[in-house]
Amino acid sequence: MHRSTDLPYADPDADWSLPGWLYTDAEYFELECARVIRPSWQIVCHESDLAEPGAWRTLSYLGEQLVAVRGGDGVIRGFHNVCRHRAMRLVEGASGCARKLVCPYHAWVYELDGRLTGVPMKRDYPALRLEENGLAAVEVETWRGFVFVRLEDDGGPSVAAMMAPYDEEVAPYRFEEMRRLSDVRERERRVNWKNVGDNYSDNLHIPVAHDGLTRLFGKSYAIEAAGWVDRMSGELVDRPSSDWWERFYQTHLPRVDHLPEANQRRWLYYKLWPNMAFDLYADQIDFMQWLPLTPTTSLLREMSFALPDERREMRLVRYANWRINRTVNAEDTWLIERVQEGMASSSYTAGPIGASEVCLRSFAAKIRERIPEARQHRAPPPGWSRRVRGV
Ligand code: FES
Numbered sequence: 200m201h202r203s204t205d206l207p208y209a210d211p212d213a214d215w216s217l218p219g220w221l222y223t224d225a226e227y228f229e230l231e232c233a234r235v236i237r238p239s240w241q242i243v244c245h246e247s248d249l250a251e252p253g254a255w256r257t258l259s260y261l262g263e264q265l266v267a268v269r270g271g272d273g274v275i276r277g278f279h280n281v282c283r284h285r286a287m288r289l290v291e292g293a294s295g296c297a298r299k300l301v302c303p304y305h306a307w308v309y310e311l312d313g314r315l316t317g318v319p320m321k322r323d324y325p326a327l328r329l330e331e332n333g334l335a336a337v338e339v340e341t342w343r344g345f346v347f348v349r350l351e352d353d354g355g356p357s358v359a360a361m362m363a364p365y366d367e368e369v370a371p372y373r374f375e376e377m378r379r380l381s382d383v384r385e386r387e388r389r390v391n392w393k394n395v396g397d398n399y400s401d402n403l404h405i406p407v408a409h410d411g412l413t414r415l416f417g418k419s420y421a422i423e424a425a426g427w428v429d430r431m432s433g434e435l436v437d438r439p440s441s442d443w444w445e446r447f448y449q450t451h452l453p454r455v456d457h458l459p460e461a462n463q464r465r466w467l468y469y470k471l472w473p474n475m476a477f478d479l480y481a482d483q484i485d486f487m488q489w490l491p492l493t494p495t496t497s498l499l500r501e502m503s504f505a506l507p508d509e510r511r512e513m514r515l516v517r518y519a520n521w522r523i524n525r526t527v528n529a530e531d532t533w534l535i536e537r538v539q540e541g542m543a544s545s546s547y548t549a550g551p552i553g554a555s556e557v558c559l560r561s562f563a564a565k566i567r568e569r570i571p572e573a574r575q576h577r578a579p580p581p582g583w584s585r586r587v588r589g590v
C-alpha cells in the first residue's frame with residue numbers, strides 16, 4: 200500500500216499539534232516503533248566507508264542489529280548481524296573488513312553475500328540445510344552515495360523518491376564523491392525521538408532561541424514542506440557578526456567551484472520522514488538521525504562528509520562551522536529537554552499549531568494517518584494498544 204501525504208479528507212485535527220502523551224506513553228511507543236520506524240529508511244554510512252570487498256559497517260536500533268557489507272561482486276548488502284546457529288552477534292563494533300563473516304561462537308562461516316558455506320561438524324545437525332540458513336537479509340538503498348537500510352517494507356517511498364522534489368538542488372553538491380570528515384558521533388538525549396525532529400523543523404524558534412543563527416541569517420530563514428521532506432534554508436548576511444567564530448566563518452568561507460552562485464553562502468537543511476536530516480553547507484554536509492531508545496530517550500547519530508579540499512582556509516572554516524553549530528545544538532538540547540518534561544505534565548494535552556508551521560503540520564498528519572489514536576488528546580485506558588493490534 201502506498202501512502203499518500205495529501206489526505207483525501209480534511210484533517211479535523213490539522214490545527215493541533217501531536218498531544219503530549221505521545222511523547223511519554225510506553226504502549227504508544229511500541230506501536231509507533233512498529234508502524235513508523237521499522238518501515239522507514241535509516242542511514243548506515245557512505246559507500247566510500249565500504250570501499251573494499253568485505254568492508255562492513257553496523258547499525259543498531261529497536262533492538263535489531265544490522266550490518267551492511269560490500270560483497271566480492273561490489274554489491275552492498277544488508278543483513279541481521281545475527282548467526283543462524285545460536286544467535287551470536289557475528290561482527291563486533293562499528294566497522295571492519297573481513298574475507299568471510301566467521302561466527303566467534305562455533306565458527307560457522309558466511310560468505311559476504313550472506314550464504315552459509317561452512318559448519319564445523321556439519322553432519323552433527325540433522326535439521327541443518329546450508330542453503331536455508333544464510334544470513335537474514337534486510338533491504339538496502341543507496342542514494343547519491345549514501346547507504347540506507349530498512350527493516351520492513353510497508354510500501355513507503357524510497358529515499359530517492361522522498362528527495363525527488365529537491366534532486367536538482369542537491370545534485371551539484373556531488374554527495375557521491377564525498378568522504379567522511381570524522382567518525383560517527385553518538386549521543387543520548389533524554390527526549391522522545393519526535394521531540395528532536397519537531398525541533399529540527401520548527402521555524403518559529405530561530406529568532407527567539409538562536410542568537411547566532413539570527414546574526415548569520417538575518418530575516419532570511421525560510422521553511423517549506425514537500426510531501427516526505429521538509430526544507431529549511433538561511434542565507435549568510437554580509438554584515439559582520441559580533442561573534443568571533445561567526446565573523447570568521449562569514450569572512451573566510453572560500454568559494455567552492457562545484458556550487459552555483461546562489462548556494463555559495465546558503466545553509467540548507469532537509470528533514471526526511473520520519474527521523475533523519477542533513478545539513479548542507481558550501482564547506483561540508485552533516486547527516487543525522489534520531490533513533491528511539493525508550494519513550495523518553497533517543498540516540499542522536501551524526502556524521503560529517505565533504506569533497507576533498509585541502510585548503511587551510513577550508514579546514515579553519517569547517518572548524519568555525521563546528522563551533523557555531525555546537526552552540527546551536529546546545530541551545531536546542533536545552534529546549535527539547537524542557538519540552539520533554541512539559542509533555543509529561545498533567546496540565547498539557549495538545550497545543551495549537553500555526554498556519555506557518557508547515558513542517559510540524561506535515562509530520563503530525565503522517566503520524567495521525569498511521570496511528571489514528573494519536574488524535575486523542577489524552578492517553579486511552581491501559582491496554583488500548585493490544586485492542587488496536589487485535590492481540
Ligand atoms: S552461534 Fe554462531 S556458530 Fe554457533
Ligand SMILES: [Fe+2]
Pocket residue numbers: 398399404409527531
Ligand atoms: Fe533549533
